[in-house]
Amino acid sequence: MRIEFGWSLDGTAWADGTGARGAARMGPRSLVQLLQNRLGLTRPAVEPAVRVAQYVRLVEEHLASLPDPSAFWPARSFAVDPWSTGRQLLRWRDEAVATGWRPSGVEGPLPERLAALRDLEQTVVVGTAGTLAPSPADDLAELIALLEGDAATWPLGIEEVALHEPAERLPGRWPHLFSLLTAAGVDCPVLPAPEAGAPALTVVEALDEWSAADVAARYLAAPAAPEDGPLTVLAARGTDVLDRALHRRGLPAVGHVEPSTDRAHHQVLGLFLDVATAPVDVHQLAALLDLRVLPGADGDAEPVGLVPAAARRRLLRALGREPGVGGPAWREALGQIAADGPAPAVEAARAVDRMVTDPLPAEGLRPDLLSSRLDWLVERLRAVARGEGELLATLTQVRTLQQVLGMLDPSVPLARRTLQQVIDSCGGSGPSPRAVREVADWAVTTRPAQLRAAGGTVLWWGPSAEELPAAERWDTAEAAALEAGGGRVLDPAAVASLQVDAALAGLRGARRVIAVLPGPFAEEAPGPSGLLAHLEAAAGAERLSPESLIDGDTWTLAGRTLPVTAPVEEHGEPVPPLERRIAPAPHLLPERLSYTQAASLLACPQHWALEYALDVRPAEVAALPTGARMIGTLVHAVVETLVHEHAHPTPEQIGATFDALVPQLASELDLPGRAAERSEVRERAVRSLGALFRGLADAGLRITGTESRFSLPLTLPLAVGPHTVTFRGSRDVDAVDAQGRPSVLDLKWSRSRTRYGDLFDTGEAIQLAAYAWTVAQEQSLTEPAGVGYFLLRSGEFVSADPALDPRRRTPMDVEDAWSRMLAGITTVLDEVASGTVRAGCRALIEEAGLGAGATWAQHAKAVTAARTTARAAGGLLVEDHCAGSEYAQLCGLTGDRR
Known part of the structure; x- marks a missing residue:
């Protein structure tokens, strides 16, 4: 066998593994592996993270054996960051061994860095079954030791190793290796330098x-x-x-x-352990439930998820209802999966439930507990891997982590930072699917x-x-100490010149x-x-x-x-107002209608058609409640709970109810870094709900129901004939005064203190009008019920009752608002039935002569003008905010105008 050896030749040009003379082209690592194979020294590969864990354990054992551990030079660094310190010490150790240094034979004082390495090396047994797996430097040392002995007479099957660089220019013990190969009968000539040229x-x-x-x-x-x-x-x-x-x-x-550590399959392990650690982040949990790890078996099949589809859908739907774990929605989903789900889905749901209802404490991440949590992940990955390379890489990463965790002291908890360092070390980098x-x-x-x-x-x-x-x-x-111990240290510039000279020659x-x-x-x-x-x-x-x-x-x-041909410049025709014309579609008329649907229908018929008529909606993981929506739902639930448990709740009872419901309905507020926000929301909730109950009591109103469900028939006079729908939903707060006159309050968590007052004063609070109509239908009232808003964030009432709202507002004409709302709904549904679907937000902008990039102030001015025009014509305008929705790109609007 003939070999061309160059210090920079590890790896080969693609489809070019041989040199000009038919010789194999090899670098340092390739040559060592070949000689190991010829001399029977091959061994299973060991992950770098395992070597670091072995060295960390060696450091721990050494510190435990010292009367005064602080005398060990890196002891303070190791106490703060054991993984990084152990990894750095191991790197120094391998670099020192690569020079040929033999610490066991060195006596007397040494520089601190080398003295620490010598102390640790006294307990090192290099080998697969030893205390430290070998590095490439150890492999080279083992080869040299064998060639210095009886192996010098063994047939290597190598006729020639032609060197691109003279052996004396190579670092460490490489010159000695080539001298031993020469003694073993291998010809090691130096290739002539290529003629210097200037391309x-x-x-x-x-x-x-x-x-x-x-x-x-x-x-x-x-x-x-x-x-x-x-x-x-x-x-x-x-x-x-x-x-x-x-x-x-x-x-x-x-x-x-x-390659990158950011490939999808490298995220599985970190995401899994994030979810398994308290406090549970519901958004991370949703991402884990929605994680797809393999494409479907054929082009039309659904991708394979880490959690089977039968469990994934129900658990995600539960999180959409209640963004927390352990609540009624979560338990109901688990019961449904257990009742009719296939065995893998049931097992997965139970594993996820155990993981999130009994998470590992953030300050108690013991290696043995972490390793046991990974057992289900290993089994699931093995079950779905199907021989896929990327998923097998994930499985290898998890097994490596379990092996590393098994080497660490089970009684010493890992810091979150240390755990992430271990995960990163186990992961390596993955190829791109486009490579x-x-x-x-x-x-x-x-x-x-x-x-x-x-x-x-x-x-x-x-x-x-x-x-x-x-x-x-x-x-x-240090260089002098290394050379005294048998090492050979080259100047870093000399080592770099090996790489530069080879590149320039190429x-x-x-x-x-x-x-x-x-x-x-x-x-x-x-x-x-x-x-x-x-x-x-x-x-x-x-x-x-x-x-x-x-x-x-x-x-x-x-x-x-x-x-080349320059494209012809084209000038497009002006874009007409966006309007979808389809075939007559009476089948899209709704059978059920809620206030939310009605508002969407009036604001943007296209949005309504996509979301409700055609059921085109974001995935459950994207629709997880957060922000104001999540907080509003939480505070609504606090009100509902207090009404059922306390006639006149105290601030302490309000705060306790809030704390009890956060893990179920707003668990993200318990995440690290959210303490200030949680405290601010809690303080506002306690203050505003106290004002709610006091205000109602002072006004002589008694709460008779919260989240009162209704489902009533509503007939719409459409052009195609009367069309009856079921109008359904729930009212936030029902109350009666001393005379038995009913009232309805709608609770809003909003940053705006003027929006709902403006809707009330202009008679456009159609949600209140809708609720008043339902109460009138249920109780056969001759006079409409009282209506109003309560702003949860600021603790204010919007009402015509002066006992609640001192602004002396004019009572809202709810019957007029209801009739205008029905007229608007009828008009839009007639358009839909005839085949026209308008994009309301886009139409408003175009009618005002604005572009899609109009400022918020310009948009607000256009909305005000459009509302005035609609009111003068006896109609109403429902403002739409779909520029911040998932449908904005369908009508050319992006960004959030809110």
Whole structure:
């Protein structure tokens, strides 16, 4: 066997694993692995996180053996951050061993860093069954020890190892290894240095990655010139955008997308443990329930979730009703799953329930408890993996974490930061699903040192600051101590020069180099490439822009040309007011109607048609209550509970009820960092609800019901004939005065202190009108019930009753508001039945002559004018806020006008 060895040759150019003379091209790691195989030294691979855990345990044992642990140099750092400290000590240890240092044979005082390593090394037994799994440096030391002994006479099956760099330039014990190979009969000649050349250089600098991708893709698509020679693509940065440009031209992708720890399958473990740790974040829980880990078995099948679909849907629906765990909605969902769900769904629901109803305490994350919580995750991943690489990587990550947790002291809880460090160490980095290499007419490599252009052409995509391996820096005293212990320490600059010289040699072997600079990536400008600067200084080339490559209808770069055609400028017709015209659709008429539906119907018929008539809605995980909606639901529930339990609740009773309902209805308020917000909401709730109960008592009103359900027939006089719907919903607070006259209060948690007063005063509070109509229908009233709002956030009433609201408001004409509301509903439903569906928000903006990017003040002015016009015509305007909804993009509106 013949081998070409270079310090930078680990890994190979794609589809190019052999050298020019038919020899295998290998770097340090590849050669060590080959020799291990030949000498019978191979062993199972060990995850880096496991080695760190082993070293952390060694440090703990060493500290426990010392009379005064503080005398150990890194003791203070280890007490604060054991994982990072152990990992750093292990890295120093491996670097020291790589120099050839033998700490066991060193006597006398040493610099602090090396003294700590020597103390720890006294208990280290390197090997798969030892106290520390071997590093590449240990593998090299084991090879050298074996070759120094009887193995020197063993047949290695290697005739020649041709060196790209003289052995004496290599760091550590590598020169000694090659001397032993020579003694074993392996010829180790030094390859002659390539003739120094200066390739013709062309540099194209773009302002963005897309323009640069077009330049590179056009060059690869253009016919090659005979003098170009073999073409190599040097992908120095990710080619995701370039690959898309190539596919648009029918060319194969390069497929170089950088690995990342942010790939989807690396998020499963962290998300799972976040949910398993108190306090439970319901949004993280919803994300875990909704997590899809595999595509469906065929194109139409639903993706496979971590939690089976039968459990996922019901649990997410429960969280949508009550954004917390342990409440009635959660228990009802668990009961339904247990009653009719398949076995995997039942098991998953029970596992999730155990995890969130008995979460691990944030300050008591013991390794053994953490490991036991992962058992269900392991079983579920194994059940659905189906041999899929990414999911198997997740399974490996979980098993590695369990192995690491098993090495740690079970009696010492882990800090959240330490646990996250352990998870990150176990995860590694994953490939992108778009990192697909396709057969092409050109060779591909990702490092200049791998180039073997042999007088051909190199298309250099994305040259930037070179990331050279960071060599450990030892100070003068440490270097002397290492050499006294048998080590060989090179200057870091000498080690870096091995990489730089190999890269320059690869680039200089080309006849022509075309460098394409894509500009900023992820909003960060790449650092300048030292290699490119070196070539530019030698060639004196000027940088070109993508625009300068086009002359008339011809695009030219480095001898290759393509015809180009400028697109014809087109001027679109003015966009008419947005209106959906469909076939007559009486089947879309509703059978049931609530106030929320009615308001949506009046404000934006398109929104109503999508959400209610066609049932096009956001996924449950996206509709989880939060913010003002969540707090409003919570405070409503507090009122309901207090009415049933206390006739005249005290502030203490209000606060206790609030605290009891937060985990069920607003558990996110218990998350770290939300204490101030929770306290502010609680204080407002206690103060405002106290004002609610006092105000009602002082006004002589007695509460007779909360969340009173109603379901009444309502006949609408449509053009197609009378249409009866079921009008249903619930009233927040029902009350009666001393004379038995009923009243209805609607509770609102709103930042605005004027909006609902304005609706009341202008007779447009159609929600109150609707509630008054339901009370009149239920009780056969001859006079309408009293109506009003109570603003939960500010603790104020909006009412015509002066005992409640001192503003002396004029009583609202609820019958007039109800009739205008019915007239508006009838008009819209007639339009829907005839096949016209308007986008209300967009129509309002266009009628006011505003664009989609109008300011909030302009929009508010337009709404005020439209309300005035509608009121003068005997109608009403319901303002729509769908610019902040999930349907905004369908009518060209984005952003939130609220």
